[in-house]
Amino acid sequence: MTDTQALVKTLDFQLDSQSDNEGLLYDATLEARWAYNETIRLAKEGMDWDAIPDRVADDADLVKNTTQRVVAKALGAIENYFEYDDFGQPSHTKDGTYPLRANYEEGYNLSLTDDGDVAFRISAKPYKHVKGVVEGDDAHLDILKNALTSDEWKIGTAEALFHNENAELHVTVTNTEQTVRDKQDSRTVVGVDVNEDNVALTALSENGVEDSLVIDFPEIKFERHCYFTMRKRVQNAGKSCMHDVLEGREERFVRDRLHKVSRHIVEWSQQFEKPCIVFEDLKEMRDSIDYGTRMNRRLHHLPFRALQYYTSYKASFEGIPTGWINPEYTSQRCPVCGHTERANRNKKRFKCKDCGHQDHSDRGASVNIAVKSMKKLDWNVPALNSLPVVRKVRRQASGAVDAPTVTHPTARGYQADGRVGVSD
Numbered sequence: 001m002t003d004t005q006a007l008v009k010t011l012d013f014q015l016d017s018q019s020d021n022e023g024l025l026y027d028a029t030l031e032a033r034w035a036y037n038e039t040i041r042l043a044k045e046g047m048d049w050d051a052i053p054d055r056v057a058d059d060a061d062l063v064k065n066t067t068q069r070v071v072a073k074a075l076g077a078i079e080n081y082f083e084y085d086d087f088g089q090p091s092h093t094k095d096g097t098y099p100l101r102a103n104y105e106e107g108y109n110l111s112l113t114d115d116g117d118v119a120f121r122i123s124a125k126p127y128k129h130v131k132g133v134v135e136g137d138d139a140h141l142d143i144l145k146n147a148l149t150s151d152e153w154k155i156g157t158a159e160a161l162f163h164n165e166n167a168e169l170h171v172t173v174t175n176t177e178q179t180v181r182d183k184q185d186s187r188t189v190v191g192v193d194v195n196e197d198n199v200a201l202t203a204l205s206e207n208g209v210e211d212s213l214v215i216d217f218p219e220i221k222f223e224r225h226c227y228f229t230m231r232k233r234v235q236n237a238g239k240s241c242m243h244d245v246l247e248g249r250e251e252r253f254v255r256d257r258l259h260k261v262s263r264h265i266v267e268w269s270q271q272f273e274k275p276c277i278v279f280e281d282l283k284e285m286r287d288s289i290d291y292g293t294r295m296n297r298r299l300h301h302l303p304f305r306a307l308q309y310y311t312s313y314k315a316s317f318e319g320i321p322t323g324w325i326n327p328e329y330t331s332q333r334c335p336v337c338g339h340t341e342r343a344n345r346n347k348k349r350f351k352c353k354d355c356g357h358q359d360h361s362d363r364g365a366s367v368n369i370a371v372k373s374m375k376k377l378d379w380n381v382p383a384l385n386s387l388p389v390v391r392k393v394r395r396q397a398s399g400a401v402d403a404p405t406v407t408h409p410t411a412r413g414y415q416a417d418g419r420v421g422v423s424d
Contacts, residue, residue, distance in 0.1 A: 007175035007316055011144055013134035015120065015160070015167040021130060025160060025167055028062060028124035029097035032070050035060045039074035040092035049075055062100075063123045069101035069157060099159035099170075100124070108158055110134075110171070112148055120169060122160055134169060138255070139313060147173045183321045183377060186276035190269045191370030192311070193330070193362050194279070194304050199261060200362035203272045204370035208382045210272055212363050216394040217261055255306070262310035264393075266318060277315050278373040279308045280327035325372040335359070335367035336384055360390045 017025070035056050042052050052075065057067040077090040100122070102108040108122045117133045118141065124130050134144070147153035156172040188210060193200040197218045203210040269275045282304050312322040333340040339354035350361040367387065374381050 007178040007180050009143060009173050009175075009313070009316070011136070011140040011171045011173060013136040013140065013144075013169045013171065015130075015132055015169055016135050017130055017132040017167065019129070019131045021124075021128065022167075024124045024128055025100070025122060025130045026097065026162060028100050029160070029162060031060060031062050031125075032066075032100045033094055033096065033098035035062065035067050035070045036074045036098050037092045037094055039071045040078065040090050043075065043078045044092065061125060063102070063107050063126055066100060066102045066107040066123065069103060069107070070098070073101060097162050099161040101157060101159050103157060104155045108160070108169075110144070110148060110155065112145065118144055118148070122169075124160075139310065143173060144171065152177050178317065179319065180316050180321050181274065181319050183276050183323055185274065186321065186377075187274040188272040188276070189370045189373045189377070189379075190265075190272070190275050190277045191366040191368070191373065192265065192277060192279050192308075193366040193369055194282075194307050195362055198362060199265065199307065200360070200366040201265060201268060202363065202366040202370050203269070203275065204367065204374065204382075205273070206374075206380050206382055209367065209384065209387055212366065212388060212390055213268060214360060214363055214390055214392045215261060215264060216392060217257060218394075258307045258310050262307055262314055265311050266314045266320065269315070269320060270318060276321050276323060276373070276377075277311060278323045278325060278369055279312075280330060280369060281324040282308075282327060323373055323376070325369060325376060327369075330368040330372070331361060331365045333364075333368050335364050335371065335387065359387065363387075363390045 015025075038056050038059070039052055042055065043049065047055070053068045053071045056071050057064045060067045062070075074090070081089050100107075102122065104110070106123075108120065111119050111121075113119050113133070119133050120131065122130045134141075143153075147155050152175055154174045154176055156174060158169055158171040160167065160169050162168070188203050188205045191202045191204065198214055198216045200212070200214045202212040265277070269277055315322055329340050332342050332344055334344060334350075334352035334355060334357055336357040337352060337355040339352055341353050344350055344352050345361045348361050350359045350364045351357070367384070371381055371384075
């Protein structure tokens with residue numbers, strides 16, 4: 001039996017600087033890059049690792065404990081290199097900025113303002129501070145405010161960095177009273193395939209598929225298109241103030257629906273023995289999208305990562321671990337025979353060109369996600385000679401209720417070649 005893990009969250013925020021020395025933070029990230037490169041160089045030359053932190057801290061124009069945190073991260077990269085059989089040796093010629101790591105109440109500080117905002121103060125250089133307020137997702141802000149006022153939370157190391165030329169602060173917080181079970185101690189893997197208008201779930205154990213479900217949420221796609229059309233009209237009419245109002249309404253609508261869907265995912269997963277929820281790692285997806293102007297707009301703004309984060313966040317508070325797998329070929333692979341071919345999938349219908357297996361394409365992808373995760377955990381993967389009928393849940397477009405309004409099995413209304421297919 002493996003040990004439980006502390007509930008640790010990394011909260012991402014944008015920095016709204018209210019100092020007259022905003023460029024100081026950027027200069028500090030360049031100095032952090034020098035500290036990282038110098039650490040790697042000295043380690044490669046064979047200097048005693050215990051001597052490196054003081055050596056670099058003496059030469060760096062940074063707060064000493066901040067420099068030591070940067071050095072510790074660099075030495076961690078070297079240690080990881082040795083641990084994995086000399087694969088991927090870190091370079092000491094890194095260019096660009098590098099995250100400025102800092103300890104809470106030493107290199108940076110946070111506080112609540114009278115207006116309910118969270119103010120920051122970052123010691124970018126010795127005796128020189130950058131001040132302002134943090135901005136970000138409501139869920140992240142709620143956790144951070146709780147951490148500042150409750151003994152249940154402990155605020156830890158943070159990183160100030162620049163992403164797409166925008167200043168950000170990533171804060172680590174730990175809940176001292178809750179734990180998350182280790183993934184290796186799970187008994188069921190729940191594969192989650194997130195799509196533009198639905199999310200497909202499959203619970204897989206060493207005994208086979210326990211259950212599967214497809215949750216439709218077409219209202220998100222519909223409402224986003226409506227808001228886009230309205231924004232274009234007010235923009236063409238020269239009413240820029242209405243553009244921002246509509247954009248805010250859209251964000252609140254989508255966020256509300258995603259919270260409800262993510263809650264449904266976690267509640268559904270809880271019925272299985274020691275579940276572990278697994279997603280596709282879609283971090284690099286947007287870089288590879290190029291399907292024309294209209295389709296690019298739709299896909300680049302899909303809330304994939306947001307739904308994954310909300311689900312992971314809620315699962316953590318139920319003690320359920322989450323994991324990530326490589327998304328390669330999950331939508332093209334037959335979950336029964338393993339044959340992989342792009343022609344297997346046609347929109348929402350999947351028909352294997354080799355064995356003839358038919359399925360809801362997104363449900364099939366969720367099965368493949370669960371199988372990949374079991375292999376990653378080094379579990380025994382069961383033979384999937386057949387899969388249970390897909391159940392579908394469709395939410396009301398009005399969003400008036402939080403409960404499913406229609407539930408039916410996939411077999412209803414459609415059958416082909418003697419095999420159960422999809423109903424829509």
